[in-house]
Amino acid sequence: MSAKLIEGEDYYIENGLYxxxxxxxxxxxxxxxxxxxxxxxxYKKPTSRQKK
Numbered sequence: 673m674s675a676k677l678i679e680g681e682d683y684y685i686e687n688g689l690y691x692x693x694x695x696x697x698x699x700x701x702x703x704x705x706x707x708x709x710x711x712x713x714x715y716k717k718p719t720s721r722q723k724k
Contacts, residue, residue, distance in 0.1 A: 677683055682696040694710040697703075707717025 677696070679685070681693065683690050683692050685691070691709055694712045697708060697710060698712040703711060703713035703715045705715055705717075707715065
């Protein structure tokens with residue numbers, strides 16, 4: 673994968689934030705477990721905390 677990212681192909685900017693595309697994340701080759709919107713690895717970030 674090249675070091676230079678291409679807007680519209682590897683990412684887009686929404687409300688001032690960079691959003692990586694599934695294509696870019698898949699080519700990167702691993703899941704960062706941050707709950708990325710377009711995660712091709714199926715990771716879903718927990719939405720609520722359980723109290724102990």
